[in-house]
Amino acid sequence: MLAFALSRLARAAITILFVVTFAFIVLRLSGDPALLIMSVDAPPEAIEAFRKAWGLDRPIWEQYLAYAWHALTGDFGKSMRDGRPAIDLVLERLPATLAITLPALALKLGIGIPAGIYAALHRNSLADRLTMMVSVAGFTMPSFVLALVLVLIFGVTLGWLPASGADSVWHAVLPIVTLGTAGAAIMARFTRSAMLEVLGQPYIRAASAKGLAWWLVVAKHALPNAAIPTVTIIGFMVGSLVAGAVIVESVFAWPGIGRLLVSAVANRDLAVVQALLMVIAAWMVLANLCVDLAYGWLDPRVRSGAR
Amino acid sequence: MTVQDSVAATPPAPPSFLRRTRRALVAWPPVVVISAAWLILMVITAAGAEWLAPYPFTAMDLKARLSVPLLMGGDFAHPLGTDELGRDVLSRLISSIRMSLLIAFFGTLIAASLGTVLGFLAAHFRGRIEQVVLMAIDFQASMPFMIIALSVLAFFGNSLILFICLMGFHSWERYARITRGLTLAANEQGYAAAVRQLGAKPGRIYGLHILPNIASTLIVSMTLTFPEIILLESGLSFLGLGVQPPLTSLGNMVGYGREYITRAPWIMLAPSFVIVMTTLSISMLGDWLRDRLDPTLR
Numbered sequence: 001m002l003a004f005a006l007s008r009l010a011r012a013a014i015t016i017l018f019v020v021t022f023a024f025i026v027l028r029l030s031g032d033p034a035l036l037i038m039s040v041d042a043p044p045e046a047i048e049a050f051r052k053a054w055g056l057d058r059p060i061w062e063q064y065l066a067y068a069w070h071a072l073t074g075d076f077g078k079s080m081r082d083g084r085p086a087i088d089l090v091l092e093r094l095p096a097t098l099a100i101t102l103p104a105l106a107l108k109l110g111i112g113i114p115a116g117i118y119a120a121l122h123r124n125s126l127a128d129r130l131t132m133m134v135s136v137a138g139f140t141m142p143s144f145v146l147a148l149v150l151v152l153i154f155g156v157t158l159g160w161l162p163a164s165g166a167d168s169v170w171h172a173v174l175p176i177v178t179l180g181t182a183g184a185a186i187m188a189r190f191t192r193s194a195m196l197e198v199l200g201q202p203y204i205r206a207a208s209a210k211g212l213a214w215w216l217v218v219a220k221h222a223l224p225n226a227a228i229p230t231v232t233i234i235g236f237m238v239g240s241l242v243a244g245a246v247i248v249e250s251v252f253a254w255p256g257i258g259r260l261l262v263s264a265v266a267n268r269d270l271a272v273v274q275a276l277l278m279v280i281a282a283w284m285v286l287a288n289l290c291v292d293l294a295y296g297w298l299d300p301r302v303r304s305g306a307r
Numbered sequence: 308m309t310v311q312d313s314v315a316a317t318p319p320a321p322p323s324f325l326r327r328t329r330r331a332l333v334a335w336p337p338v339v340v341i342s343a344a345w346l347i348l349m350v351i352t353a354a355g356a357e358w359l360a361p362y363p364f365t366a367m368d369l370k371a372r373l374s375v376p377l378l379m380g381g382d383f384a385h386p387l388g389t390d391e392l393g394r395d396v397l398s399r400l401i402s403s404i405r406m407s408l409l410i411a412f413f414g415t416l417i418a419a420s421l422g423t424v425l426g427f428l429a430a431h432f433r434g435r436i437e438q439v440v441l442m443a444i445d446f447q448a449s450m451p452f453m454i455i456a457l458s459v460l461a462f463f464g465n466s467l468i469l470f471i472c473l474m475g476f477h478s479w480e481r482y483a484r485i486t487r488g489l490t491l492a493a494n495e496q497g498y499a500a501a502v503r504q505l506g507a508k509p510g511r512i513y514g515l516h517i518l519p520n521i522a523s524t525l526i527v528s529m530t531l532t533f534p535e536i537i538l539l540e541s542g543l544s545f546l547g548l549g550v551q552p553p554l555t556s557l558g559n560m561v562g563y564g565r566e567y568i569t570r571a572p573w574i575m576l577a578p579s580f581v582i583v584m585t586t587l588s589i590s591m592l593g594d595w596l597r598d599r600l601d602p603t604l605r
Contacts, residue, residue: 011445018446026462140586142538144545144558145579148565156569243454247542251565261454262546265461273461280454288449 008292012285019281020071023274024064076275086275089260094242094279096166097249097256100175101241107180108237112187113230119188120195121218131188138185147178147251164253175252179245183237190233194226201225228299235291243280339595342588349585353405361395364402365553368393373571388573390564399555400577406556407537407582410471414536415529417475422482423525427513429483430490440487444480452477453539460548470540470549477539478532485528489521523600530593534586541582557582 058066070076076086119128154174155163162171198204199222207217237244246258253259257276264272352359368389376388376396387396429440447455456473463469490513493499502516541558543549550556557578564575 014442015446015449018442019450022446023458026459029462136587136590137583140534140538140590141583142541142545142558142579142586144542144561145583148561148568148575148579152568152572156572240451243451246453246457247546250546261457262548265457265548268461268464270461273458277454277458281450284449284451 004296005293008289008296012289015285015288016072016281017068019277020068021064023071023277024067027270027274028060071274071278074275074278076278077271079269079272086269086271087279089272090257090275090279093255093257093260096254097242097245097258100172100248100254100256101179101245103172103176104179104183104245105237105241107176108183108187109234111180111184113191115184116188116191117195117223117226120192120199123196128192131192135185135189138182139189141182143178143182143247144251146182147174147248150174150178151251164251166254171252171254175245175248175254178248178251187233187237191226191230194229195222197229198222198226224298228295231291231294231298235287235294238290239284239287241287242283336595338591342591345584345588346592349404349408349581352401353408356401356405360398360401362398364394364398364555366394366398368395373567376573376577379573387577388571390571390574391567396574396577399560400557400581403555403557403560403578404581406550406554407540407558410474410540410550410556411533411536413471414474414477414540415532417472418477418479418532418536419482419525419529421475422479422484423486423518425479426483426486427490427517429487430494431509431513437487440483444483447476447480453542456539456543457548460543465548465551467550467554470543474536474540477536481528481532482525485524486521489524490517493517493520527593527597527600530589530596534589537582537586 074087078084079086079089082089115131119131122128151163151174154161161173162168163174165171204217204221207221208214212220242257243261245254245256246261248254249256249258250262257280260272261276263269264276370393372389372393373391374382374385374389374393377383377386379388385395385397387400389395390399425440425443429437456477459473460470494517498520499512499517502512507516537557540549540556541561544556544558545562547562550559552559560578561575561582564571564578567574
């Protein structure tokens with residue numbers, strides 16, 4: 001188990017390094033940072049001084065090492081918009097995003113998993129077909145369409161809920177429902193196919209042939225095995241807790257990470273974009289790491305490397 | 308042999324009408340027929356956009372601003388109503404369909420070609436090249452593509468060509484993974500070895516022999532990528548970071564229509580409906596194709 005955990009840890013570290021490298025390459029390809037930050041008609045001496053100050057006159061690998069070191073210690077420079085450290089801007093938006101993505105995650109799992117299990121156990125029944133139809137609609141409908149339709153119904157026509165802003169708890173309802181519905185549809189679909197796969201296995205037949213009550217077969221034999229593929233998609237959802245609400249936050253004017261990203265991209269505030277990239281990547285990698293470790297815990301075959 | 312032939316030659320009794328209908332329904336489920344019909348309509352719309360659109364999509368008619376669509380009591384001059392500048396929604400919709408389909412088409416093509424070539428390279432050279440490709444696949448899969456796309460747009464600014472190429476980087480890793488796996492398997496099989504023994508160059512083996520054998524799996528994957536790119540493109544355009552005005556795309560229309568959601572909901576409803584119908588149709592058709600073409604993905 002220790003060797004398994006260590007190899008996963010190494011992979012996580014490599015991915016982070018990849019992201020840092022990606023950001024560095026993209027930054028360098030996009031033009032001379034000196035010209036980008038100073039205006040084009042700045043005097044040549046000033047540009048030269050800027051280059052010296054930021055180490056742009058040193059060899060490229062030295063720049064890369066310096067950049068990577070700063071990035072890994074959370075120093076991305078200052079926002080070009082309001083001059084504050086980029087990483088602070090990002091971190092202060094985090095609670096707002098989690099305030100809608102965490103309840104949405106609960107909704108996804110709370111609705112999606114039971115619906116998927118029920119659909120699989122009652123295959124081809126009316127409930128199954130309905131669940132699957134709703135789930136297909138759920139993940140072919142873009143989140144902004146779902147969001148706007150909900151606004152149109154509950155915000156404009158019925159007037160029950162506020163359509164945008166973040167002034168009260170009620171403002172969070174529509175964003176949470178938007179995120180939760182689409183996610184629940186995907187979760188239901190994955191859970192159902194994982195369950196169906198498991199229910200077709202010989203050991204399920206063996207377990208019910210020896211006279212075990214059906215609910216025990218499901219609870220003791222089917223569910224634990226179906227949990228393994230489901231963990232992947234849960235991990236993916238946990239990974240998207242930080243960055244999965246870009247569009248929904250924009251629709252509802254919710255002051256989270258996603259809206260910061262959109263405005264930073266629109267303003268080409270590169271320091272903030274890089275800080276966001278790093279925070280999102282770190283979170284994703286952490287989530288993937290947890291999934292891998294959960295795999296090892298759930299499935300002894302993965303742990304021993306015999307697959 | 309001859310006995311079997313004679314058995315097969317005796318014509319069976321003609322099936323009853325009910326049975327024939329049922330057989331036709333099984334072979335061509337209504338959902339598939341409707342999806343196919345919708346997609347054909349979309350392709351025709353995209354191809355004949357200039358002839359089908361009643362007005363140029365940028366033509367303004369300030370006297371007929373925010374006029375109501377036919378279904379809500381409007382008139383035939385603007386069947387889907389007009390927007391805040393008096394531009395005909397139907398004309399803009401047709402032009403948007405063309406733009407969104409074009410981007411999705413080229414995006415899918417780029418992703419599939421890039422991924423397939425990288426997959427072939429990894430399977431052919433093995434060793435270090437394969438490791439590099441696999442690491443790139445891991446990296447691409449570990450970051451949400453929306454975030455990668457947004458940061459690239461932040462650094463480089465936006466142009467239509469760049470945007471299409473960017474969409475082409477979406478899900479190339481899926482093709483690379485599939486191609487590598489299937490090619491490794493195919494290289495072990497008799498036909499690839501036979502062609503190689505005959506002295507065929509790698510390009511010929513991969514292009515003319517292995518590619519046709521793995522094409523059905525790749526085509527099924529394309530039915531997944533295509534709607535994903537439509538969703539991605541419309542999402543980015545909705546945020547105002549994709550297709551830029553005066554050009555218009557489906558997401559772009561929804562994005563601008565959102566400002567008028569209380570007074571003129573039809574501006575955003577028409578393109579939303581088209582997006583949902585199109586992605587839904589492709590998914591339905593893709594599911595059906597997968598069942599028919601590709602037993603390995605089931």
